[in-house]
Amino acid sequence: MKGWLPRIKLNTIHTKLLATYLMLTAFGTSLMAGYILWSFYDYFMRSRQADLDNWTSALSESVADALEEKDIQRVKVLVKRYGAPQSVTLRVFGQQGSLIATSDPKLDSQVKDWQQVPGMREALTNHTQQGIAKGVLSNEDRLYIARPIARKGQLLGVIRMSMTLEQFQRQFAKVIWSILGTLAVTILLCALISSRFARSLSKPIEIMRNFAIRLGSGHFGDKLTIHENNELDQLAAELNRMSERLASLDQERRVFLANVSHELRTPISNVQVTVDALKGGAYEELDLRDRFFQTIENETKRLSQLIHDLLDLGRLEAGVAELEKQAISLHGLINRAVNAVEPRMRSVRISTQVNVDNLIILGDPERLLQAILNLLDNAIKHSPANSQVVISGYSQGKQAVIQIQDQGKGINENDLPRIFEQFYTTDPSRKGSSNGLGLAIAKRIIEAHQGSIIASSSPKQGATFTVYLPLKDK
Known part of the structure; x- marks a missing residue:
C-alpha cells in the first residue's frame, strides 16, 4: 500500500475519478442497503404489530364471552391453545389487574406486581397500549399489546399478548453484517481497478446511481x-x-x-x-x-x-x-369430513364415492379436517347436480395420498398455477360464495404437516386435488 499511495497522488485526474467512483458507489449501495434494511425492519415490525392487534381483537371476543359467564376454565383453555411459551406469551387479567390465565405459568408465578408491566396501567383504564418493551423478568426485547376487554361499556378484564424479537434481531444482525461485508468488498474491488478504466467507469456509475435512486423512490x-x-x-x-x-x-x-x-x-x-x-x-x-x-x-x-x-x-x-400432532386414521378422518358435508351434498343432489385404505398418518386432526373440508367445499361448489365426488386414499412409499375428484367443468389451464393463491378465484366477477381463501388455507395446513398438494384438470372432466402427507413411522 505504501508504494501505491504516491502513484495516486501524482495521478490526480485518475485519483479524482477513482475517488468519485468510490464515493458514488459507496453512497449508492449504502443508500439502497439502508432503504432495504429500514423497509424490511419497518415492514416486519408493522406486520407483527398488526398480527398482535388482530389476534387479540379476535381472542378478546371469545374471552369476553367466557368472562361474562364466569367460565374461568374456558379462558384458561383459550390461553393455552393460542399461547406459545417459547415465542408468543398470552395472558388474561381481571378487572383489578389480577392474573387469571397465562400461557407461561412458571415465569408468571414470580411476578408480584402486574401494574408495573408495560401497557397494563393503560389497559386497565380502558386504553389499548402496544409497543416494544423488555420481557417480564427478562432483558429480551418483546413486541406487546395490552387490550382492554369490555362489553356494554363495562371493563371485564385485560388481554396481553407479547412476541419475542430475539430470533428476528439475530437474523437482522446477520443481514447487517452481510451487507456491511458486501459494501466493504465492493469498495475494495473498486479501489483496485486500474486507473486506465477509471474514466470509462464514470458513466456506468452514474447510470447505477440513478437506477438506485429510482428504486429507492419506488420505481x-x-x-x-x-x-x-x-x-x-x-x-x-x-x-x-x-x-x-x-x-x-x-x-x-x-x-x-x-x-x-x-x-x-x-x-x-x-x-x-x-x-x-x-x-x-x-x-x-x-x-x-x-x-x-x-x-x-x-x-x-x-x-x-x-x-x-x-x-x-x-x-x-x-x-x-x-399443531397438536397425534396418530390419525386416514379412513376415520375422511369419514368425518364426508359426514360433515353430507346434508349439504344431499340438498344439491351430489353423491360421494369413498375408497380409502386403512392408513395411519401423524398430524393435527382438526387442522387436517379443516383442509379436507375446504377441498370438499371446493368440489361441491364446482359439481353439477346428479354428479359424484370421488375420494380415494392409498399409500405411495412413505406417503399417504388423498385424491378428491369432482365431475365439474374443470379448471382452466391458465388458472391452475394460481389456484392456491390468496383471494384467487376462477370466477372473475366474484359472484360466488367463495372468498378465495379456502384452498390457500388448505395448502398452508398441508405444508405445515410437511406435505404437499397439487391440482390437475382435464377439459370437461372435472378437477382432481391430490394431497401427499407423511405416513406415521411404524
Missing part, C-alpha cells in the same frame, strides 16, 4: 443495462433481480389490499343499503323486513367468515398456529 420493475464485461455486469444483474422482486412484492401487496377491500366492501355495502332501506320505511312491511333482516344476517356471517379465514391464514403463515 420498481425498471431494468438496468450495462455492458462492461466486469463486476458491474454482476451488480447490474443483482439490481435487476432486486428491482423485479420489489416490483413483484409491490404488485402482490396492491393486489392483496385490493382483494381485501373488495371482499370487505361488498358485505358492508349490502348491510348499509339494507339498513337504509329499513330506515326508509321497509321495516313496516313484515315480509320485506324479514327478508332484509335475513340479508343482514347472511352478510354479517360472510364478513365474520372472511375475517376468521384471514386470521387463520395469518397464523398459519406466521407459524404461530401450534
Whole structure:
C-alpha cells in the first residue's frame, strides 16, 4: 500500500475519478442497503404489530364471552391453545389487574406486581397500549399489546399478548453484517481497478446511481443495462433481480389490499343499503323486513367468515398456529369430513364415492379436517347436480395420498398455477360464495404437516386435488 499511495497522488485526474467512483458507489449501495434494511425492519415490525392487534381483537371476543359467564376454565383453555411459551406469551387479567390465565405459568408465578408491566396501567383504564418493551423478568426485547376487554361499556378484564424479537434481531444482525461485508468488498474491488478504466467507469456509475435512486423512490420493475464485461455486469444483474422482486412484492401487496377491500366492501355495502332501506320505511312491511333482516344476517356471517379465514391464514403463515400432532386414521378422518358435508351434498343432489385404505398418518386432526373440508367445499361448489365426488386414499412409499375428484367443468389451464393463491378465484366477477381463501388455507395446513398438494384438470372432466402427507413411522 505504501508504494501505491504516491502513484495516486501524482495521478490526480485518475485519483479524482477513482475517488468519485468510490464515493458514488459507496453512497449508492449504502443508500439502497439502508432503504432495504429500514423497509424490511419497518415492514416486519408493522406486520407483527398488526398480527398482535388482530389476534387479540379476535381472542378478546371469545374471552369476553367466557368472562361474562364466569367460565374461568374456558379462558384458561383459550390461553393455552393460542399461547406459545417459547415465542408468543398470552395472558388474561381481571378487572383489578389480577392474573387469571397465562400461557407461561412458571415465569408468571414470580411476578408480584402486574401494574408495573408495560401497557397494563393503560389497559386497565380502558386504553389499548402496544409497543416494544423488555420481557417480564427478562432483558429480551418483546413486541406487546395490552387490550382492554369490555362489553356494554363495562371493563371485564385485560388481554396481553407479547412476541419475542430475539430470533428476528439475530437474523437482522446477520443481514447487517452481510451487507456491511458486501459494501466493504465492493469498495475494495473498486479501489483496485486500474486507473486506465477509471474514466470509462464514470458513466456506468452514474447510470447505477440513478437506477438506485429510482428504486429507492419506488420505481420498481425498471431494468438496468450495462455492458462492461466486469463486476458491474454482476451488480447490474443483482439490481435487476432486486428491482423485479420489489416490483413483484409491490404488485402482490396492491393486489392483496385490493382483494381485501373488495371482499370487505361488498358485505358492508349490502348491510348499509339494507339498513337504509329499513330506515326508509321497509321495516313496516313484515315480509320485506324479514327478508332484509335475513340479508343482514347472511352478510354479517360472510364478513365474520372472511375475517376468521384471514386470521387463520395469518397464523398459519406466521407459524404461530401450534399443531397438536397425534396418530390419525386416514379412513376415520375422511369419514368425518364426508359426514360433515353430507346434508349439504344431499340438498344439491351430489353423491360421494369413498375408497380409502386403512392408513395411519401423524398430524393435527382438526387442522387436517379443516383442509379436507375446504377441498370438499371446493368440489361441491364446482359439481353439477346428479354428479359424484370421488375420494380415494392409498399409500405411495412413505406417503399417504388423498385424491378428491369432482365431475365439474374443470379448471382452466391458465388458472391452475394460481389456484392456491390468496383471494384467487376462477370466477372473475366474484359472484360466488367463495372468498378465495379456502384452498390457500388448505395448502398452508398441508405444508405445515410437511406435505404437499397439487391440482390437475382435464377439459370437461372435472378437477382432481391430490394431497401427499407423511405416513406415521411404524
